[in-house]
Amino acid sequence: MELSRKFLLSVIGLCLLPTVGSAGDDSLFGGLLDGIYCEHRSVAELGPIETDRHDFTQSPRTVGAGVVQFEGGYSYFHKSQDGETENSHTTPELVTRIGITEDVELRLRMNYVWQFRDGEEDLTDLDSAEDIRYGLKLALTEQDGWTPESAVRVIASAPTGGSDFTTSHDEFGFDFVYEWRNEDEWSLAGSTGFGTDGLGEFSLVGLAGQALEGAEGDDGGQDRFTAFSQSVACGVPLAERTELYLEYFGIYSRGLRDDFTLNFFNAGVDYLLTPDWVIDFRIGAGLNEEADDLFVGVGGAYRFR
Template sequence: MTSRPLALLACLVFAPAAAAKTDGDARDDSLLSSIFGRPAAPLDGPLIGDRPDGTESVQTVPRGRTQIETGYTYTTNKDRGEREHRHEAPEILVRFGLVDNVELRLEWPGYVWTDSDGRSSADGADFGVGMKVTLHDDADDPFRYGVLFGATFPTGGGEATEGDVVPELLLLLSYDLTDRLEIASNLRIDAPISDRGRYLGFGATLALGYELTERVGVYAEYYGFYGASKVGPEHYANTGATYLINDNLQLDARIGAGLNDRADDLFVGAGVIVRF
């Protein structure tokens, strides 16, 4: 794989920041807000990220703002007597707030380094584009919902690419049980590729998040992948924590394990989110 996806992401990420600095600190407009003719929304309150868990949040990035989410994951799995070790980085997700309650998403998992009993490979993953729309988020209603749709494109190589365009659609749900406790879920449908051709895949997540303090949050989550693929379903459980350095900068860590033979044995990861 070439570095074109990474170069494209770099241009789109740093252009807004550069444009904002040309007029000095007095002006708080981004490139996106200039394009859509409206000033950027104020950065009120802490950021809401889509990592480290697998459940995408209902909320979008504020209008005219950019949020970068990146990290690293190590995965190990033993299959048919062979132990595989896999490293993935930089797991880039760039979220642009286009208008209120609508964001553009550019995603590139990065490179996948795999070692299996002395055989190693390094391949780039597929590039993805999507949109998230918050359909209901009322301060007086604990229930929120939205949708996320998009596709990945075959820019990767080796075992890290699907080899074709893969569309996906997610229903995003969340409910505030208390001021500190939230339950959230995603329902997913996509159309990936297997040796037998394209098939419908289904997925679901269920996450419980708790705010320990104003800066520290923890979660526990189940997620699974299902569908008509010959490999069958995969079930996972994971837990993790987030630390909010300030309203626009957050660190995270997670650990999880597969719940059936088809799932990976163990994975751990860490990352960072920045908003501007």
């Protein structure tokens, strides 16, 4: 809970900044406010909107100083294994991104899950918010030859979710994102990361619970584990406003009595309605028995600049 208190104090501190400095003055806080409360940013300066929301491999780009971007959507997941069927729905998948400087952004994510379960046994449907996730994205390098454009995401979660999907702990994660892009805007990207207890991702929390229930003589509590991840994605421009991506990603647990490995392939399309507004669609499938059989999602993002 200490991490949660520090996060809340940090948010309060940001809210109080205007009382101790103003944009344009020479104080420490005034310099920061110059970055946050900058003038209207042009599309020529920022480029078209780019999101993190629908594919597993996120963008190495930050939103830019003074920009606020909202991303959200809906996803459906289907899984059938060992005589049990799960149909899960998630929304709003809301990510708020706030540009503190050109290279640093503040992030906050909220989501809600409905999971309907059927099987030979009497299974209870689940209905709960996930734990809130928050953190920073920091841009590291620009592309230069074989050196990719890259960024790191430092992620944490607070145990604010409902009883069905909360981990009941403060969690921590890290993600290194990297991308190469050629003159024709084809891209090759990847991410390498980890999160304690899967950062409360509902499907991973469920798998951890199943692994624990399957352990002989267990008391039914929640195992602590670390989820490692790796992904690779290829982006292909289809038209001036449309981009296709193809992606593989895997998630691998360590620390459970019965560790799991999840492998997925998915594809999606982004369509740019305006330079500040994009919509997206994705569809994917699991590549092994433990993974979801099918998932689809729709959503989009809008930025204020």
